[in-house]
Amino acid sequence: MARLAAARYGKDNVRVYKVHKDEKTGTQSVTEMTVCCLLEGQIETSYTEADNSVVVATDSIKNTIYIKAKEHPVNPPELYASHLGQHFLDKYPHITAAHIKVVVHRWTRINVDGAPHPHSFYRDGNETRNVDATVSREKGIELKSGLVGLSVLKSTGSAFHGFVRDEYTTLPETWDRILSTDVDATWTWKPFPNIAAVAAGVERFDSAFDAARTITLKTFSLDESASVQNTMYKMCEEILEAAPEVQSTGYSLPNKHYFEIDLSWHKGLKNTGKDAEVYAPQSGPNGLIKCEVARS
Ligand SMILES: O=c1[nH]c(=O)c2[nH]c(=O)[nH]c2[nH]1
Secondary structure: OOOOOOOOEEEEEEEEEEEEEOOOOOOEEEEEEEEEEEEEEOOHHHHHOOOHHHOOOHHHHHHHHHHHHHHOOOOOHHHHHHHHHHHHHHHOOOEEEEEEEEEEEOOEEEEEOOEEEEEEEEOOOOOEEEEEEEEEOOOEEEEEEEEEEEEEEEOOOEOEOOOOOOOOOOOOOEOOOOEEEEEEEEEEEOOEOOHHHHHOOOHHHHHHHHHHHHHHHHHHHHOOEOOHHHHHHHHHHHHHHHOOOEEEEEEEEEEOOEEEOOOOOOOOOOOOHHHOOOEEEOOOOOEEEEEEEEOO
């Protein structure tokens, strides 16, 4: 005998663009995002008995994503995701939870001759601002915000020594190495009982994003890093300090290795240790270091 142990369904990779036109100043602002929306509820029979009467078509879910983007602000993405998720609970009694993912892509205003252009933008990096929202009858609105894909490198100010040395170890200790990673940072909010609670003090979401980005870049730059583990923990501590309504925060960081190249075989060239200048960036394997830090 088989049984349906878990099920959710919906539309993924829905690309949405929204423009805001300030009629007074003639300035336009744009937001581009990719949305995923998956529903849970009393939908078992659609899987087990071919009963489509419980299915809100994924095509209708896609339409709803557009309509809610028209009806509500799409900024901050935490508020839009909450409105979108809440809609499915309000509209369909048999739906018990909506899982929304919003990925916001960068469009930064172009400066022309030192002045911000009213309607032209450029992509100044592949980093995205992300939100994972679960809106459920049981738990209200759960939000996890994030910053993903911010590539950083420091050419010194990073060490790694004192680690386990045994018959499996070849890595030399180092007091000066290159440190590079693609930042994936998340911060989880204390649950909100309803949309009104998300909307009250909505500035908290932009503030936390700005703080997380600034803290990440500043700590990465200034910390005399003993390890990825220790540097990321310091970042988490600071984010918790900066955002009181955040209950936990975490990072997932690849350690993108840059190997020294011994060139002494060529005319005695010195290119290792303090003489290292030319390195070989590695595509893989890479370290992968994760943590989640909560309030004690
Ligand atoms: O910061 C680091 N943490 C590790 O756990 C590790 N392991 C390794 O080989 N290099 C590094 N660097």
